[in-house]
Amino acid sequence: xxxxxxxxxxxxxxxxxxxxxxxxxxxxxxxxxxxxxxxxxxxxxxxxxxxxxxxxxxxxxxxxxxxxxxxxxxxxxxxxxxxxxxxxxxxxxxxxxxxxxxxxxxxxxxxxxxxxxxxxxxxxxxxxxxxxxxxxxxxxxxxxxxxxxxxxxxxxxxxxxxxxxxxxxxxxxxxxxxxxxxx
Amino acid sequence: xxxxxxxxxxxxxxxxxxxxxxxxxxxxxxxxxxxxxxxxxxxxxxxxxxxxxxxxxxxxxxxxxxxxxxxxxxxxxxxxxxxxxxxxxxxxxxxxxxxxxxxxxxxxxxxxxxxxxxxxxxxxxxxxxxxxxxxxxxxxxxxxxxxxxxxxxxxxxxxxxxxxxxxxxxxxxxxxxxxxxxx
DNA sequence: TATTGTTATACTCTATAACTATA
DNA sequence: TATAGTTATAGAGTATAACAATA
Numbered sequence: 233x234x235x236x237x238x239x240x241x242x243x244x245x246x247x248x249x250x251x252x253x254x255x256x257x258x259x260x261x262x263x264x265x266x267x268x269x270x271x272x273x274x275x276x277x278x279x280x281x282x283x284x285x286x287x288x289x290x291x292x293x294x295x296x297x298x299x300x301x302x303x304x305x306x307x308x309x310x311x312x313x314x315x316x317x318x319x320x321x322x323x324x325x326x327x328x329x330x331x332x333x334x335x336x337x338x339x340x341x342x343x344x345x346x347x348x349x350x351x352x353x354x355x356x357x358x359x360x361x362x363x364x365x366x367x368x369x370x371x372x373x374x375x376x377x378x379x380x381x382x383x384x385x386x387x388x389x390x391x392x393x394x395x396x397x398x399x400x401x402x403x404x405x406x407x408x409x410x411x412x413x414x415x
Numbered sequence: 416x417x418x419x420x421x422x423x424x425x426x427x428x429x430x431x432x433x434x435x436x437x438x439x440x441x442x443x444x445x446x447x448x449x450x451x452x453x454x455x456x457x458x459x460x461x462x463x464x465x466x467x468x469x470x471x472x473x474x475x476x477x478x479x480x481x482x483x484x485x486x487x488x489x490x491x492x493x494x495x496x497x498x499x500x501x502x503x504x505x506x507x508x509x510x511x512x513x514x515x516x517x518x519x520x521x522x523x524x525x526x527x528x529x530x531x532x533x534x535x536x537x538x539x540x541x542x543x544x545x546x547x548x549x550x551x552x553x554x555x556x557x558x559x560x561x562x563x564x565x566x567x568x569x570x571x572x573x574x575x576x577x578x579x580x581x582x583x584x585x586x587x588x589x590x591x592x593x594x595x596x597x598x
Numbered sequence: 599t600a601t602t603g604t605t606a607t608a609c610t611c612t613a614t615a616a617c618t619a620t621a
Numbered sequence: 622t623a624t625a626g627t628t629a630t631a632g633a634g635t636a637t638a639a640c641a642a643t644a
Contacts, residue, residue: 253586255510262498268556270563273582274570278471280585285468286512287592288461293612295594303633315445321603329469334634336604358602358643373451380453382594387457389591394584399456401573401581402463403436408572409470411478411565476635486610504626517611519627541620541625 252276281405288386296379300371305330307379309338310347310364314372318351318363347371435459464588471569479562483554488513490562492521493530493547497555501534501546530554 249257256276263270289304297307305328312327313319319327325335339362342348347368353359364372390398432440439459446453472487480490488511495510496502502510508518522545525531530551536542547555573581 251583251586253589259498266497266556268560270559271567271570273578274566275563277570277573277578277582277585278566280582280589281464281471282468283512284585284588284592285465287589288464290612291593305633314449315442322601329466331635332603333605333636337633356602356644360603373449376453377451380458383457383461384454385594386588386592387454387460389587390460390584391587394580394587395456395460397577397580398584399460399463400434401577401584402460402467403434404572404574404577405467405569406436406463406470409467409569410474411568473635481636488611505624514612515626516613516628520610539621539625541618543626 253280291386292379292382295382296375300375302375303338305334306338306342307375309335309342310368310372311376313348313362313364314369314376318361321360321362324362342368436463474569475562475565478565479558483558485558486521488517489521489525490558492518492525493551493555494559496531496545496547497552497559501544504543504545507545525551 249260252260256272259275260272263272292307293304297304302310308328309324312324316327321335321339322332325332328335328338330338339348339350343350346365348362349365351361351363353361387395432443435443439455442458443455446455475490476487480487485493491511492507495507499510504518504522505515508515511518511521513521522531522533526533529548531545532548534544534546536544570578
């Protein structure tokens with residue numbers, strides 16, 4: 233036995249092979265051949281998070297957002313404004329997870345559709361806030377229950393007892409990211 | 416399934432408020448105001464997966480991929496070819512998680528840099544395979560250990576006992592997605 | 599000088615669909 | 622007819638950097 237399997241001393245649980253996705257079993261085997269030491273558990277966590285996130289975004293765009301002609305980012309922007317109320321642009325960009333340049337374009341689109349309104353600040357005229365219009369609020373109130381219903385279907389893929397531990401793990405990751413630059 | 420609070424029978428632990436990220440506490444409070452029933456656990460899982468995935472991709476692009484002038488997708492493509500060997504284009508696209516149109520462009524770029532080579536099949540001339548060149552293999556062999564070291568730093572954010580349960584949960588999601596279309 | 603939002607450039611990726619060459 | 626890969630179009634997003642207005 234070579235590679236990852238060989239490192240596993242007795243008592244070390246390691247990743248249970250029968251829990252792995254088929255592709256992961258092949259990868260473990262391939263790394264044995266390649267002869268490089270690899271933290272397979274870490275590989276698995278990172279690549280599967282990315283796969284899950286991509287699949288979720290695609291599902292939401294097709295099932296809920298597409299019919300309303302909303303991009304994922306436009307939806308998140310509306311949602312943030314709904315939950316938090318009117319916000320200054322740079323905070324809104326951070327919360328929606330986009331750059332300020334992207335936010336300008338998203339706000340242009342949403343404003344053109346009458347869903348949000350920009351407002352210049354009188355005290356500091358560099359600042360801009362954005363908030364939902366009545367029409368924007370109507371839209372997100374109507375749309376979010378459908379979005380959340382899909383979220384519920386996705387979360388239902390998790391076994392009942394693992395779900396809380398899973399949510400906790402996610403929070404540990406989100407709290408710890410981004411990592412400091414030094415490798 | 417209805418609001419998270421409503422589902423919680425006695426003895427059911429539910430999400431512990433002190434485990435939530437600060438922003439999540441505010442969201443729970445806001446939904447109480449808004450007066451809509453929301454599956455908060457599902458909301459939390461989906462939004463945090465997406466946050467984590469975005470942060471991870473950005474971190475990798477800056478710390479490991481940027482200096483090598485590789486996009487995330489280009490890196491994944493090289494990695495897949497390294498692990499699985501020469502592959503037909505449509506399988507490579509599926510494995511890398513991109514459309515065939517995107518793969519054409521990625522292969523153009525990687526081929527121009529001499530990292531992969533296309534090969535037409537003689538038996539069925541519609542088919543195309545791609546494989547690493549010696550230079551491409553040298554690159555990924557040198558690069559992946561650094562990538563995996565960052566994956567390990569990220570996985571280290573997870574508490575030791577939660578890590579296996581977390582990885583299992585991820586696999587449940589990846590296995591179950593994409594969801595069937597019917598809402 | 600520093601900051602906010604806007605604009606511009608160049609690139610990556612997406613979905614959709616037409617196109618070619620094969621089969 | 623159907624399939625594989627390419628090409629084309631339009632849109633969304635990124636990073637980076639320059640810019641105008643304001644502080």
